[in-house]
Amino acid sequence: MAFNLLKGKKGLIFGALNDKSIAWKVAEKAYEEGAEIVLTNAPFAIRLGDTEKLAEACNTEVIPADATKIEDIENLIKKSMERFGGKFDFILHSIGMSPNVRKGITYDNLNYEYFLKTLDVSALSFHKILQVSRKMDALNDWGSVLALSYVAAQRTLYGYNDMADAKSLLESIARSFGYIYGREKKIRINTISQSPTPTTAGQGIMGFDGLVDFSNRMSPLGNATAEECADYCIAMFSDLTKKITMQNIFHDGGFSSMGMSRRAMDVYTKSLDEYYEFNDVTHKFEEF
Numbered sequence: 461m462a463f464n465l466l467k468g469k470k471g472l473i474f475g476a477l478n479d480k481s482i483a484w485k486v487a488e489k490a491y492e493e494g495a496e497i498v499l500t501n502a503p504f505a506i507r508l509g510d511t512e513k514l515a516e517a518c519n520t521e522v523i524p525a526d527a528t529k530i531e532d533i534e535n536l537i538k539k540s541m542e543r544f545g546g547k548f549d550f551i552l553h554s555i556g557m558s559p560n561v562r563k564g565i566t567y568d569n570l571n572y573e574y575f576l577k578t579l580d581v582s583a584l585s586f587h588k589i590l591q592v593s594r595k596m597d598a599l600n601d602w603g604s605v606l607a608l609s610y611v612a613a614q615r616t617l618y619g620y621n622d623m624a625d626a627k628s629l630l631e632s633i634a635r636s637f638g639y640i641y642g643r644e645k646k647i648r649i650n651t652i653s654q655s656p657t658p659t660t661a662g663q664g665i666m667g668f669d670g671l672v673d674f675s676n677r678m679s680p681l682g683n684a685t686a687e688e689c690a691d692y693c694i695a696m697f698s699d700l701t702k703k704i705t706m707q708n709i710f711h712d713g714g715f716s717s718m719g720m721s722r723r724a725m726d727v728y729t730k731s732l733d734e735y736y737e738f739n740d741v742t743h744k745f746e747e748f
């Protein structure tokens with residue numbers, strides 16, 4: 461059900477690759493809620509993905525931009541402003557990629573060229589988008605900018621690798637730029653820390669299925685889906701959240717506040733019993 465929460469608003473959405481992408485769901489809902497949008501993605505992703513199909517459904521166009529290249533971002537903002545007939549109101553940064561993760565290189569053996577690429581694509585791109593938008597005075601007062609993060613920015617999760625460092629940087633950029641843009645133009649900048657979600661980027665993480673199951677068992681409300689994340693993004697773009705800025709907001713069913721849940725303990729205990737049985741251990745607690 462739509463509430464017209466974004467009626468009259470205009471926004472730019474980065475990162476819709478296919479119908480599993482979080483940005484895809486955000487674009488659909490933003491359009492449903494009355495927003496006029498422009499979609500963008502890296503040129504290679506537009507060739508390989510379905511972004512054009514989404515543009516058709518949302519009555520808009522896709523403007524290619526590699527989010528690590530300033531000249532691409534400048535061109536994107538310029539063309540978006542031409543299409544919108546002036547300034548716009550919101551931006552979604554839904555971009556992440558680590559060549560180390562892709563190539564299965566572990567955190568204690570990082571390739572530093574790849575590491576820099578991870579940081580550039582997944583975090584610095586957020587700064588570049590904000591800096592170019594500010595220099596081109598692209599956003600209306602009381603605009604809203606969001607990026608998507610993950611709890612690995614605060615806590616170590618096996619397999620998340622150098623993306624954890626990228627997410628920490630991303631969240632820090634939201635705070636540092638949030639001060640500048642807030643003070644000057646009342647523009648709010650936040651990150652949403654989302655549950656593990658089965659998308660192209662998510663499924664590239666080592667042990668992803670186990671991670672999804674674990675966080676679902678740990679979270680009293682269960683994992684948040686991509687659709688639920690999109691609902692939250694819409695609320696954050698709307699005028700109902702005007703004084704929230706420089707925050708990292710968890711959208712994870714409660715996972716980030718948990719230590720151990722009964723549902724996770726059940727599985728842990730079952731595996732321990734199997735381990736004891738297999739190893740013929742009698743003095744259980746002496747073993748550990």
Ligand SMILES: NC(=O)c1ccc[n+]([C@@H]2O[C@H](COP(=O)([O-])OP(=O)(O)OC[C@H]3O[C@@H](n4cnc5c(N)ncnc54)[C@H](O)[C@@H]3O)[C@@H](O)[C@H]2O)c1
Pocket residue numbers: 474475476477478480481482483501502505525526527528553554555556557581608609610653654655656657658659660661662663
């Ligand atoms: N899926 C999860 O489990 C999960 C959990 C928390 C946060 N996130 C974050 O959500 C965001 C969206 O990821 P997703 O899960 O929807 O996966 P996705 O693979 O659908 O989206 C990632 C997007 O990044 C784009 N991208 C990569 N390099 C780019 C570049 N140089 N320029 C412009 N775009 C580029 C890709 O083309 C793709 O559209 C990412 O920041 C991701 O880290 C995902």
